[in-house]
Amino acid sequence: MKSALYLADKLRPMKNIAVIGSGTMGNGIAHVFAQYGYSVSLIDISDEALKKAIATIEKNLDRQVGKQLITADAKRSSLENIKTFTSTEQGVKNADLVIEAATENADLKLKIFKDLDGFCKPEAILASNTSSISITKIAAATKRPDKVIGMHFMNPVPVMKLVEVIRGYNTSDGVTATIMQLSRMLEKTPVEVNDYPGFVANRILMPMINEAIHSLHEGVAGVEEIDTVMKLGMAHPMGPLQLADFIGLDVCLFILNVLHDGFGNPKYAPCPLLVNMVQAGHKGVKTGSGFYQYTAGNKELVVAPRFKK
DSSP: OOOHHHHHSOOOOOEEEEEEESSHHHHHHHHHHHTTEEEEEEEOSSSHHHHHHHHHHHHHHHHHTHHHHHHHHHHHHHTTTEESOHHHHHHTOSEEEEEEEEOOOOOHHHHHHHHHHSSOOOOOEEEOOOOEEEEEEEETSSSSGEEEEEEEOOOSSSTTOOEEEEOOOOOOHHHHHHHHHHHHHHTTTEEEEEOOOTTTHHHHHHHHHHHHHHHHTTTTTHHHHHHHHIIIHHSSSHHHHHHHHHHHHHHHHHHHHHHHHHHGGGGGGHHHHHHHHTTTTTTBBBGTTSSOOOOOOOOSSSEOOGGOO
C-alpha cells in the first residue's frame, strides 16, 4: 500500500478553493485560504450576504494589520484573492476543493452535495465544515464518495488552529492525506478522526455543555458561578454557558439531538431548559439573549434577566 504522503503528492495540487456559505464560518474559511495565497470563490444566495462577508473579512484583516501579524500589502492581496458568486455552478466550476459551510441542516447539505457532484470537475474534492452530520451520509448523495471528507474548522477560523478532518466510510487515503497536508499549509493543526456522531470535538464538548445547563436547571448554581468554576477550576478560557451562547443554543440542541439519535443513549438527551430556550427564540449571541444578555457595543458579560438572582 502506498504511503499517505505519496498518495497526497500524486493528487492534483489545490489552487482554486470554493466556499459555500458566507456566514461566520464561511467567511472565516475564505479569509484563511485567501491569506495564504489561494484563489477563493465565496458563494452565497444573496449579494447582501456576500457584501457583509467581505466587510467582515476586511475588518478582521485590519485587526491583523493593527496587531502587526500581517502587512497592509498582505491584506490587500488577501482581498484580491476572493471573488464572490451567487451562482453555485459558476462559483465551483474551476474549484479543486469545495468547502461547504452552510447552515447545519442535513437536508440542505445533501442537496448541496448532490448539486456539487454535477457542477464540479470529476477530480474535485468535496468537503463539509459540518460539526456533527455524518460525512458518510453526505457522501452518499454524490457519485464520488471517495472524494468527500469533513473539514471541521473551529470558530473563529483565522485564530483557532484545530481542523478536525473527518473520514467518511469511503473517503480515500489519498484525499485524507491531501486535506491533512493542505491544513498544515494553512498553519493549522489537523486531527484525523472517523465518522461517528459528533466526531471527537462535539462528542466531548456537547455533553459538558448539556451538563452545565442541567446544573443551572436543577438549581445547583447560577450562570456566573457555573462558568467561573470551569474557567478558574479547569482553566477553560470561556465557561460552558457562555460558550453555548457563542456557538448558538440552536446549534447545541441540534448536535445533542444528532448524538442522542445516533447512539440511542439517554445520556445525550438535551436538557429541557435548552429545548425551551431555543423554542422561545433565545439562541445566544445571534439573538442577543441566551444565558447572558448581549447588546451592541457592550463587551461586559451580563447575565440574562431570567437567570439573575
